[in-house]
Amino acid sequence: MAEYGSLEFFQEMVDYYHKFYQAKHGRNYTDQRPESAKGIYDLTVAADPDQVIEIGTCHGASTTVIAAALKKLGKDLRCMLSIDRSHASWEETKRDILPVFQSSNGIDLGLIRCMDADFMKVDPKTIIGSEKVMVFYDIHDLPNFRPSKKFVSDWIPLLGGGVVAVHDVVVVGVDFVPGTVAWEASTLYHFDSTRFSGYLELESFMDWMNQNNVPIGYWPDGIFFNVGKD
Numbered sequence: 001m002a003e004y005g006s007l008e009f010f011q012e013m014v015d016y017y018h019k020f021y022q023a024k025h026g027r028n029y030t031d032q033r034p035e036s037a038k039g040i041y042d043l044t045v046a047a048d049p050d051q052v053i054e055i056g057t058c059h060g061a062s063t064t065v066i067a068a069a070l071k072k073l074g075k076d077l078r079c080m081l082s083i084d085r086s087h088a089s090w091e092e093t094k095r096d097i098l099p100v101f102q103s104s105n106g107i108d109l110g111l112i113r114c115m116d117a118d119f120m121k122v123d124p125k126t127i128i129g130s131e132k133v134m135v136f137y138d139i140h141d142l143p144n145f146r147p148s149k150k151f152v153s154d155w156i157p158l159l160g161g162g163v164v165a166v167h168d169v170v171v172v173g174v175d176f177v178p179g180t181v182a183w184e185a186s187t188l189y190h191f192d193s194t195r196f197s198g199y200l201e202l203e204s205f206m207d208w209m210n211q212n213n214v215p216i217g218y219w220p221d222g223i224f225f226n227v228g229k230d
Ligand SMILES: C[S@@+](CC[C@H](N)C(=O)[O-])C[C@H]1O[C@@H](n2cnc3c(N)ncnc32)[C@H](O)[C@@H]1O
Pocket: 031, 032, 055, 056, 057, 058, 059, 060, 061, 062, 063, 083, 084, 085, 086, 117, 118, 119, 120, 138, 139, 140, 147
C-alpha cells in the first residue's frame, strides 16, 4: 500500500476517479493529476488551517485531497466547507468512486460540509469563521461571468490571515497561444517578473497581488498567496 500522502497515494486516488469516469463517461476525470493532488496536500499541511473553504467542488478530487491533508493534521473534517451550485457529482464520488480509498485510509468524506449555492450570491460574512483560513478557489471565469472579481473585492478583505490557492494555471513562463485551451486564458505578469498563462480568473488574482505587492507561490497546476496578517 502506498505511503499516506505520497505521490503513489494520489496516483491510487486518481486511478479510482479514472476507473469510474471511464466506465460512465468514456474518458478520464482530468481535474487533478497525482502531481497537483500532492501539491494541494503539501500546501494544506503547511498552511495548517483551522477552516477550509473550497469554491467549486464538482466530483471533488481537490476536496478529497484536502480532506486527506486535514486528517493528516488531526483536524475534524467538519472544519471544511465546499461550495458548488450542486453537489450531485460529489455525492456520486462518495457513493461510486472513493469508498475503497476512503475506508482504507480512514477518511470520512461524509463529514465535509457542503453548501449548494450560486457563489455570486454567497455572503462571505456568513461563511468565514476563523483567522486561519485556507481557501481553495476552482471556478472558471468567462468573459461575462467574473466570480473571481467578487472574490477579490468581497472575500479577501475578510480573510484575517490565510492562504488562497487558485487552481488551474496553464503554464509558467510561456505565452498563451489563442485557441489552445478550452476556456478563455490570458498571458499574465507578476511584479516579480514571472510570466505565465492561465484561465481568465487568474487575471483578478494577479491584479490584486500586483497592487498589494504580494509574493506568489506555485504548486503543479496552481498558484497560492497569503492574505491578511500571516
Ligand atoms: C473546475 S470544477 C471544480 C473541480 C474540483 N475542484 C476538483 O478538483 O475536482 C468547477 C466547479 O465550479 C462550479 N461552479 C461554476 N459556477 C458556479 C457558481 N456560480 N456557483 C457555484 N459553483 C459554481 C461548477 O458547478 C463546477 O462543479
